[in-house]
Each structure stands twice: as structure tokens, then as C-alpha cells.
Amino acid sequence: MSGVNVKNLGIRFGSNAVIEHLDLAVNPGEFLVLLGPSGCGKSTLLHSIAGLIDVAEGSIEIGGNDVTEAEPNERGIGMVFQSYALYPTMTVERNMSFGLRVSGTPKPAIEERVKRAARMLQLEPLLQRKPSQLSGGQRQRVAIGRALVRDANVFLLDEPLSNLDAKLRTELRRELKLLHNSLGATMIYVTHDQVEAMTLATRVVVMRGGKIQQIGAPVAVYERPENLFVAGFLGAPGMNFLKGELTEGDSGAVFTSTAVKVPLDPATFKVDTHRSGRRAVVLGIRPEDIRIHEDGELSGTVQLVEPMGNHRVVWINMNGISLSAVLHDDRDIRTDSTIRYSFDVRRVSCFDEATEQRL
Amino acid sequence: MPRMGTHPSQQRADAGIAVAPRPMRRRARRIDVARVGIYAFLIAAALFFLTPLYIMVVTSLKSMDEIRQGFLFALPEHFTIEPWRAAWSEVCTGVSCDGIRTGFWNSVMIVVPSVIFPILIGAINGYALSFWRTRAADWLFAMLLLGAFIPAQVMIYPLVKVLAAASLFSSLPGIVVIHVIFSMPVMTLLFRNYYASLPQELFKAARIDGGGFWRIFLQLMLPMSTPIMIVGAIMQVTGVWNDYIFGLVFAGRENLPMTVQLNNVINTTTGERLYNVNMAATILTSLVPLLVYFVSGRWFVRGIAAGAVKG
Numbered sequence: 001m002s003g004v005n006v007k008n009l010g011i012r013f014g015s016n017a018v019i020e021h022l023d024l025a026v027n028p029g030e031f032l033v034l035l036g037p038s039g040c041g042k043s044t045l046l047h048s049i050a051g052l053i054d055v056a057e058g059s060i061e062i063g064g065n066d067v068t069e070a071e072p073n074e075r076g077i078g079m080v081f082q083s084y085a086l087y088p089t090m091t092v093e094r095n096m097s098f099g100l101r102v103s104g105t106p107k108p109a110i111e112e113r114v115k116r117a118a119r120m121l122q123l124e125p126l127l128q129r130k131p132s133q134l135s136g137g138q139r140q141r142v143a144i145g146r147a148l149v150r151d152a153n154v155f156l157l158d159e160p161l162s163n164l165d166a167k168l169r170t171e172l173r174r175e176l177k178l179l180h181n182s183l184g185a186t187m188i189y190v191t192h193d194q195v196e197a198m199t200l201a202t203r204v205v206v207m208r209g210g211k212i213q214q215i216g217a218p219v220a221v222y223e224r225p226e227n228l229f230v231a232g233f234l235g236a237p238g239m240n241f242l243k244g245e246l247t248e249g250d251s252g253a254v255f256t257s258t259a260v261k262v263p264l265d266p267a268t269f270k271v272d273t274h275r276s277g278r279r280a281v282v283l284g285i286r287p288e289d290i291r292i293h294e295d296g297e298l299s300g301t302v303q304l305v306e307p308m309g310n311h312r313v314v315w316i317n318m319n320g321i322s323l324s325a326v327l328h329d330d331r332d333i334r335t336d337s338t339i340r341y342s343f344d345v346r347r348v349s350c351f352d353e354a355t356e357q358r359l
Numbered sequence: 360m361p362r363m364g365t366h367p368s369q370q371r372a373d374a375g376i377a378v379a380p381r382p383m384r385r386r387a388r389r390i391d392v393a394r395v396g397i398y399a400f401l402i403a404a405a406l407f408f409l410t411p412l413y414i415m416v417v418t419s420l421k422s423m424d425e426i427r428q429g430f431l432f433a434l435p436e437h438f439t440i441e442p443w444r445a446a447w448s449e450v451c452t453g454v455s456c457d458g459i460r461t462g463f464w465n466s467v468m469i470v471v472p473s474v475i476f477p478i479l480i481g482a483i484n485g486y487a488l489s490f491w492r493t494r495a496a497d498w499l500f501a502m503l504l505l506g507a508f509i510p511a512q513v514m515i516y517p518l519v520k521v522l523a524a525a526s527l528f529s530s531l532p533g534i535v536v537i538h539v540i541f542s543m544p545v546m547t548l549l550f551r552n553y554y555a556s557l558p559q560e561l562f563k564a565a566r567i568d569g570g571g572f573w574r575i576f577l578q579l580m581l582p583m584s585t586p587i588m589i590v591g592a593i594m595q596v597t598g599v600w601n602d603y604i605f606g607l608v609f610a611g612r613e614n615l616p617m618t619v620q621l622n623n624v625i626n627t628t629t630g631e632r633l634y635n636v637n638m639a640a641t642i643l644t645s646l647v648p649l650l651v652y653f654v655s656g657r658w659f660v661r662g663i664a665a666g667a668v669k670g
């Protein structure tokens with residue numbers, strides 16, 4: 001087990017700084033998930049940890065050793081590439097064993113390890129095929145297998161499940177988690193899939209434009225986003241945002257907007273709202289924190305009901321503002337009817353409108 | 360309600376939807392002016408290029424008596440392959456009179472290394488330039504390309520001096536070195552562009568697997584390079600085979616390539632001009648590039664990187 005410690009990392013492509021002053025400490029044995037919009041530098045960060053791109057400034061430590069200048073194969077890593085990057089002229093078996101052959105591992109050991117990985121990933125019948133004779137999902141599994149046979153201390157996985165069908169993805173997700181538990185290796189995992197992030201991660205890193213926005217346990221990042229970006233990025237359907245003002249009432253803070261007036265629980269705030277007076281804020285509330293019930297203090301008309309299988313998403317028009325709410329029971333809700341609901345004020349997030357930071 | 364188990368069309372009929380029988384479309388053979396024009400042009404162009412070839416082939420199969428009658432387009436009355444035999448093994452090429460076969464074998468000796476080395480070196484250059492990017496890579500590449508734009512004639516005299524100093528002038532290695540040098544820009548460009556079109560992550564994966572410069576080249580890149588190597592080979596075989604000026608200057612009397620000897624055959628001033636032998640010799644000389652084109656056409660479009668990337 002080795003941790004990864006990235007300090008003050010800077011990466012440039014020509015004059016274009018993709019990553020600047022990035023600090024990231026990955027604990028040994030951790031399953032760290034990198035989340036972020038396309039082009040925010042997730043792959044770049046992964047490639048720099050792997051030693052595949054030159055670091056402009058800063059340092060990278062793996063297992064306590066400074067590897068900033070080390071060759072990729074000296075870093076004890078295994079990597080799954082976003083584009084698979086399988087060797088097209090080699091069979092699946094030789095793809096997986098290439099690294100071991102290079103390092104001069106004895107033949108029986110190579111066979112044994114390839115077999116083990118192939119069994120785990122259900123690749124046994126495909127070992128003699130060329131990558132061009134495989135489906136997208138099969139190629140992805142070979143790419144994972146190629147990383148696994150290396151017995152590395154740190155695995156870097158760049159969207160390894162992105163091209164699989166839903167069923168296989170769920171299966172492999174579980175396999176990966178079990179694998180992580182049994183290997184105990186550190187894993188850094190890039191994904192666009194929030195379910196993957198939530199289920200796999202011990203910690204989630206949300207990135208934007210080459211900067212880390214928030215690091216934390218999945219639940220913490222989901223429930224207490226540090227800023228508007230993180231709040232909006234996580235969750236489907238996304239968090240509802242209401243622009244308004246925060247004022248100090250008799251019994252604590254009150255959020256007022258053109259559409260609604262909500263008293264807030266003082267416990268939701270990091271900062272002392274007493275002294276700040278009025279301020280422009282954005283109130284964020286997750287769809288599942290809008291409770292639909294008869295004696296709710298708020299009302300609105302139903303715009304649309306989207307059935308999702310095990311739940312429904314109800315779109316409510318609240319004085320011209322569209323809100324989404326998640327409903328788990330099967331009560332009868334009709335479009336255009338008026339319903340009553342309330343906000344779970346203990347679970348709202350409040351952001352300063354100017355700085356977009358959590359209050 | 361349509362009955363279960365009936366053919367869909369029947370169901371539709373049952374449901375009362377009239378299915379109009381599709382009218383049999385007769386292919387109207389309209390006389391299309393544009394099409395006629397295209398064919399006329401294509402046929403004219405083909406004739407334009409084929410006529411000389413036709414004349415060469417028929418002439419080479421006639422006896423001199425028949426040629427003297429002056430019917431250029433007529434088929435030979437008495438087929439004879441005698442001119443071909445003469446061209447191959449008897450005709451005088453300058454001093455000696457063993458036919459152009461010596462030239463043929465000289466050309467083969469020149470072409471084989473002049474194909475292998477440029478392709479190998481070009482592949483290494485292209486590979487290094489597209490994957491092992493150093494600061495000087497772009498600069499080096501620009502220099503190499505500049506070399507491609509300088510007319511070869513400018514460099515002949517300096518190269519004569521250099522080769523003479525290295526005592527390679529007028530020798531087989533000498534002419535091969537010349538071909539290697541002059542092919543370098545194009546071969547490098549060819550391979551660099553090919554490797555640049557491969558996914559970079561392929562190379563990165565091999566780096567993680569611990570591959571070094573040569574291992575990645577030999578075990579990963581070279582096996583993927585078959586299509587571009589064939590393209591390179593076609594370019595080199597035809598280019599070197601058709602070369603005249605370098606062969607004349609650098610090969611030396613013993614190693615004159617077939618083109619130079621052909622020129623000697625045709626330009627002999629003594630005696631009667633043997634048109635049939637000349638034609639046969641010319642066709643023999645152009646046979647190798649022709650063969651290369653016929654055999655290798657299908658290789659041009661092959662992509663071997665299929666399956667390396669997503670999708």
C-alpha cells in the first residue's frame with residue numbers, strides 16, 4: 001500500500017496552464033474518485049501521476065518516494081486509459097502480459113497472473129483474440145485486466161467503465177470495489193458517473209478548470225457542497241437554486257425571494273449570520289429534501305411528473321420558479337393540480353451570491 | 360382486430376388499410392448528356408495513355424523487316440520474341456554486349472538496400488519525432504523538410520566530393536548511401552505522420568508497461584506499421600528504379616542501373632536503329648515499377664490500428 005502525495009502541481013501544454021497549484025493527498029489504500037466536467041484536467045492529473053507528461057512545477061510522491069522525475073514503470077502503478085490503448089497487433093493474452101514480459105517475469109508466473117485476471121474479468125474465452133475482434137465493453141475489460149496483472153500499489157483508472165452496458169457496469173463496479181477491498185491497493189478513479197462516485201469512493205474530489213473545488217466523503221460532498229459549482233454538479237436531477245436575500249428575523253435567519261419566504265435553521269451555517277445583515281444569497285435544496293404533504297406551508301402547481309422506476313420526479317411551478325422534487329410513494333399526483341409541500345430546512349445549503357461559497 | 364399469427368401485410372389488409380401494389384419501375388435508360396461526356400472523356404484519356412504502350416508492345420513483337428513497312432499500328436504478322444531475347448541478353452550497352460540483364464541485376468542490387476534502409480531509418484525517425492518529443496524535435500524535423508525542397512542537382516557536386524573523400528564514390532555502397540540520404544525527408548515525413556495519427560495513449564500504455572525506446576519500436580510500433588511500410592516500399596522501389604541521374608553519377612561503371620543502360624542501348628549511334636529491341640528493352644526496364652503497382656494496390660487502404668481506440 002502506498003499513498004500518493006501531489007504538491008503544488010503545475011502542468012502546461014505550451015502556454016496553456018491546465019493545472020496550477022494543485023495539492024492532493026491520497027491516503028494509502030484509499031479509493032479516490034475524481035469528478036468534474038469534461039476538459040477540467042482529470043486525465044491530465046492522472047497522466048502526470050503516472051509520469052506520462054512533464055510536470056512544470058511541483059512534486060509527486062508515491063509511497064513516500066519522490067517520483068517527480070521517475071520513469072512511468074518505476075512508479076509501481078497500473079493504469080487503465082480512457083481510450084483503452086490496447087496494443088492492436090497483440091492478442092488479449094499478450095496485451096495483458098506485455099508489461100510482465102518486459103520486466104522479465106518468469107513464464108509460469110506470467111501465465112498464472114494473466115489467468116487470474118482473465119478469470120476475474122470473464123475474459124478467458126477471449127484470450128487469443130485481437131483487440132479489433134472485441135466489443136467495446138470487452139476491450140474495456142482487457143484494459144482493466146492489463147492494469148491488474150501488474151500487481152501495482154497504485155491503480156489509476158480513467159473512466160474504466162464508461163463504455164459498458166448498465167448491467168455489466170453495475171457488475172464490474174461491484175467487482176472493482178471487492179477487488180479494492182481484497183487488494184488493498186490505492187485507487188484513483190476518474191468518472192462522469194455519479195453513482196460510481198458515490199458507491200465506490202472513500203473520498204470524492206470535485207475538479208473544475210484544473211482546480212480542486214472540494215474533497216470529502218461522498219455523502220459530505222453531496223450534502224454539504226462547498227460552493228455553487230459542486231452543488232450544481234452533483235445530483236440528478238440537480239439541486240434547486242433560488243436567488244434571494246438572507247435577513248435576520250426574530251427566530252433566526254430568514255430567506256426571502258420573490259417567490260417564497262423560508263425561515264432557516266441557524267445550524268446550517270458555517271458563518272455567523274447575525275452580524276452580516278442583509279446579503280444576497282442563493283439557496284440550494286435537493287429534490288429529495290422537498291417534502292410533498294398536505295399540510296406543507298408552500299404550494300405550487302404540478303408541471304410534469306417523470307416516472308423513474310423506483311421513484312418519481314415531480315416538477316413544481318412555484319410562483320414562476322421551477323422546482324424538482326423526488327417522490328418515493330405512489331400517491332396520485334396529476335399534472336396541473338395544486339400541491340402543498342415544504343422544504344426540509346435542516347438540509348438546505350446557502351451560498352453567497354457573489355463569492356458562490358457556502359455560508 | 361387482426362388475427363394473431365398472420366403475416367403483417369395480411370394484418371394490414373384485414374385492418375382495412377389498402378396497400379397499393381408498388382408500380383414496377385422500369386429503368387428508363389435516358390440518354391444523359393453529362394454521362395456521355397464523362398465516358399467520352401475517360402475513353403479519350405485512356406486511349407491517349409494506352410496508344411504509346413500499344414505501339415511499344417506491337418513493335419517489340421515485330422521483326423525489323425515488318426517495322427520498315429511503316430504500319431505503326433498494325434498487329435505483327437509474324438509474332439517474334441526474338442527482340443526481347445536480344446534486348447535481355449545480347450544488345451550492346453556501351454562497351455559490352457550482354458543485353459540489359461546486367462543493368463537489371465545492378466538495379467536490383469541497388470534497389471534492395473535502398474528500400475530496406477530508408478524504410479527502417481524513416482520509421483525510426485518518424486517514431487522518435489512523434490513519440491519521444493524532445494525540445495529539438497520540431498526543429499530537427501523542419502531542417503529535414505527543408506532538405507526535401509532543395510533540388511537534388513544542387514547537391515550532386517558536393518556529394519561527389521564527400522563520397523570520394525570517404526572512398527565510396529563509384530561503388531554500390533556509394534549509390535545506396537545517396538538514395539538513403541535523398542529519401543530521408545520523405546520517408547521520415549511519411550512515418551511521422553503515420554505515427555502521429557496513432558493514439559498517444561497507446562505509447563503511454565507501453566511506457567507504463569516498462570517499454571523502452573527500442574522495445575516499443577520493435578514490438579509495438581513496427582508490427583503496426585505494415586501499411587505505411589508498404590507505401591514506403593512502393594515509393595522507394597519505383598523512385599530508385601526509375602532514377603537515372605544518381606545512378607549515372609554515383610554508381611560507377613560496374614554498377615550502372617538499368618535506366619542508364621537502357622539509355623545507352625537506345626542512343627547507340629552505330630549501325631541500324633533496332634526499334635523492336637529498343638521497345639523490348641524499354642518495356643523490360645519499366646516492368647518492375649509496373650509490377651509493384653499491380654501487386655500492391657490493395658495495400659494502400661489498409662488500416663491496421665483498427666481496434667486500438669474506443670468505438
Ligand SMILES: Nc1ncnc2c1ncn2[C@@H]1O[C@H](COP(=O)(O)OP(=O)(O)OP(=O)(O)O)[C@@H](O)[C@H]1O
Pocket residue numbers: 013016018036037038039040041042043044045082
Ligand atoms: N496534449 C495536449 N496538448 C494541449 N492541450 C491538452 C493536451 N491534453 C489535454 N489538453 C487540454 O487540457 C485540458 C484538460 O484535458 P483532460 O484530458 O485532462 O480533460 P478531462 O478532465 O480528462 O476531460 P474528459 O472528461 O473529457 O476526459 C483540456 O482543456 C485539454 O484541451
Ligand SMILES: [Mg+2]
Pocket residue numbers: 042043044082158
Ligand atoms: Mg479524460
